[in-house]
Amino acid sequence: MLDGCKNIAVGASSPIPGCAALLAQAVTNGGTRASILGSNKHNPFNDGGPELFDRAGQGRVDAFFLSGGQIDGEGNINLVSAGPYPKPDTRFPGSFGSSYLYFSVPRVILFREEHSRRVFVEKVDFISAPGWSPPEVHRPGGPHALITSLCVFMYNRERHRFRLEGLLPGVSLEEVQDNTGFDFDHSENIKPVPPPEPDRVKLLHTAIAAEISETYPEFAQERLGYHD
Amino acid sequence: MSIPKSYLSIDQIASRIPDGALIGVPKDDGGVSMAITRALIRRKARDLRLLTVPVSSVQADMLIGAGCVSKIETSGVSLGEFGAAPNFRRAVEHGKIAIHDATCPALYAELQASEKGVPFMPLRGILGSDILANRADWKTINNPMADVQDPIVLLPARRPDFALFHARYGDKHGNIWVSGRRECILLAHASAQTFASVEEIWDGNLLEDERMVAGTIPPVYVSGVAHAPKGAWPLALSGCYDQDGDHLKMYVEAAKSEEAFAEYINSQILTSESTA
Numbered sequence: 001m002l003d004g005c006k007n008i009a010v011g012a013s014s015p016i017p018g019c020a021a022l023l024a025q026a027v028t029n030g031g032t033r034a035s036i037l038g039s040n041k042h043n044p045f046n047d048g049g050p051e052l053f054d055r056a057g058q059g060r061v062d063a064f065f066l067s068g069g070q071i072d073g074e075g076n077i078n079l080v081s082a083g084p085y086p087k088p089d090t091r092f093p094g095s096f097g098s099s100y101l102y103f104s105v106p107r108v109i110l111f112r113e114e115h116s117r118r119v120f121v122e123k124v125d126f127i128s129a130p131g132w133s134p135p136e137v138h139r140p141g142g143p144h145a146l147i148t149s150l151c152v153f154m155y156n157r158e159r160h161r162f163r164l165e166g167l168l169p170g171v172s173l174e175e176v177q178d179n180t181g182f183d184f185d186h187s188e189n190i191k192p193v194p195p196p197e198p199d200r201v202k203l204l205h206t207a208i209a210a211e212i213s214e215t216y217p218e219f220a221q222e223r224l225g226y227h228d
Numbered sequence: 229m230s231i232p233k234s235y236l237s238i239d240q241i242a243s244r245i246p247d248g249a250l251i252g253v254p255k256d257d258g259g260v261s262m263a264i265t266r267a268l269i270r271r272k273a274r275d276l277r278l279l280t281v282p283v284s285s286v287q288a289d290m291l292i293g294a295g296c297v298s299k300i301e302t303s304g305v306s307l308g309e310f311g312a313a314p315n316f317r318r319a320v321e322h323g324k325i326a327i328h329d330a331t332c333p334a335l336y337a338e339l340q341a342s343e344k345g346v347p348f349m350p351l352r353g354i355l356g357s358d359i360l361a362n363r364a365d366w367k368t369i370n371n372p373m374a375d376v377q378d379p380i381v382l383l384p385a386r387r388p389d390f391a392l393f394h395a396r397y398g399d400k401h402g403n404i405w406v407s408g409r410r411e412c413i414l415l416a417h418a419s420a421q422t423f424a425s426v427e428e429i430w431d432g433n434l435l436e437d438e439r440m441v442a443g444t445i446p447p448v449y450v451s452g453v454a455h456a457p458k459g460a461w462p463l464a465l466s467g468c469y470d471q472d473g474d475h476l477k478m479y480v481e482a483a484k485s486e487e488a489f490a491e492y493i494n495s496q497i498l499t500s501e502s503t504a
C-alpha cells in the first residue's frame with residue numbers, strides 16, 4: 001500500500017502507522033523516507049510545526065494516515081465529537097491536521113483498530129474532513145484505503161464508496177457486515193489479507209520497536225514487547 | 229551563570245498576564261512553560277482565552293480544570309499515549325468553555341497573517357468540513373488569480389496578547405533560544421508580547437553567536453523572562469529531559485473526577501512548588 005512512496009508522513013497519536021512507515025523505510029533501504037511527528041531522530045526536517053503542512057501543500061508528501069472517532073461510507077471522518085455540536089455527548093480530541101492533509105496528500109490511509117458500528121457509521125455527526133469534494137475544489141489528495149482489526153477496504157474516488165478488499169484470518173464477510181454501519185461494495189470471493197513475511201515481523205519486534213519507542217514508549221512496550 | 233538582573237520570577241510573569249487575555253501556547257514537544265502555567269493557577273487567573281499552536285495536552289487540560297479558561301481555539305487537546313484530556317473533555321461536554329475548533333495549518337496561517345501585518349492568509353483544504361461551517365470568522369472566496377471556479381478559504385490574522393513558552397536558553401541581553409521550534413518564533417512575532425521561562429542561562433550573547441542566532445528570539449519581542457529549571461515538567465524539553473510518564477499517568481487518573489483533580493491542584497500546585 002505504501003509501494004512507490006518517497007515521503008511518508010505520520011501524524012499525532014499514530015504508533016501503528018509509525019511502525020508501518022519506519023518498516024517501509026527499512027525494507028527500501030531509504031528509498032522511502034518516513035517522518036514521525038514528535039520524533040527527533042525520525043523527522044528529517046527543521047522548520048518547525050508548519051513545515052509538514054507546507055510540504056504537503058506543495059505535493060511533497062506522498063502518503064499520510066488518519067483515523068476517526070467516526071468514519072462513514074463516503075470516507076468522511078469525524079475527530080471532533082459524537083452527538084450535537086458544540087455541546088456533544090462525547091468529545092474527541094479534535095481534528096488536528098486532517099481538514100487540510102485529507103485534501104493535499106494523494107494517498108491517505110485510514111486506520112482504526114476498533115471495528116464496530118459505533119465507529120463505522122452511516123453518516124458522521126461532524127465532518128472534520130470530507131471524503132470527497134465537488135470537482136471545482138482543488139483536491140489532489142483523499143482517502144486511499146481503510147484498515148481495521150477485521151479487514152482492509154479500498155476507497156473508490158469515483159463512486160465515493162469503500163470496497164471490501166481483504167479479510168484478516170478467521171474473519172467472515174458476515175462479521176464485517178454485522179459490525180459496519182455503512183454499505184460497502186465487495187466481490188463474490190474476497191481474498192484473505194496475506195500475513196506479513198516472518199523477516200518483517202522480526203524486524204518490527206526489534207529495530208522498528210526500538211525506533212518507535214522514542215516517540216511511543218508505552219506502545220513499544222505493551223504491543224511490541226520492547227524494553228530498552 | 230548568575231541570573232540576570234532583568235529577569236522576573238514566574239509568579240511576577242503570571243501577575244502581568246491579566247484575566248481575559250488571549251494567550252498563545254505551543255504544542256507539547258515545542259517547549260511548554262508548565263512553570264508559568266502553574267503560576268497562573270496559583271494566582272487564580274480567570275477567563276483566559278487559549279490559542280493552542282496548534283494543539284495542546286496537559287497545559288490546556290490543567291488550566292481548564294483549574295477554572296482559568298473561558299474559551300479555546302484549538303486543533304486538538306489530548307494527552308497522547310496517556311489518553312484523552314479529561315478536564316477538556318468534561319468542560320466541552322458540559323458547555324463550560326466556548327470552543328473554536330480549527331485545523332493545525334489554519335492556526336499557523338492565522339499567526340502568519342499577524343506576523344506579516346496582513347488581514348488574512350489563504351489556505352487550501354478545509355472546504356466542505358463542519359470546522360468551516362462553524363467558523364463565521366473564516367471566509368471562502370474564489371481564487372482571484374484563477375480564470376476558473378477555484379474556491380479557497382481565508383483565515384483572519386490572529387494576534388495573541390501574549391505568547392507564552394519555555395525555552396532552553398536565555399542570556400543577560402534578553403535573548404531567548406528555542407532551537408528548531410520555529411512555531412515559537414512565529415508565535416512571538418505574531419503576538420503583542422512574549423513571556424518565556426528558560427531552562428538555563430547562556431553565557432554570552434545568543435544573537436552574536438553564528439551557531440545560535442537562527443534559533444534565537446531577540447528582546448524586541450520579549451517582555452519578560454524567568455529562570456525556571458525543569459520548567460516544562462512533566463512534559464519534555466528537547467535535549468534536556470524526557471516527559472515524566474509516571475506523573476502524566478497520575479495526572480490523567482486525578483483529572484478523571486473533579487474531586488480528585490481539586491486535590492491534585494492543591495497538593496501539586498498550590499502548596500508544593502517554590503516561587504523562585
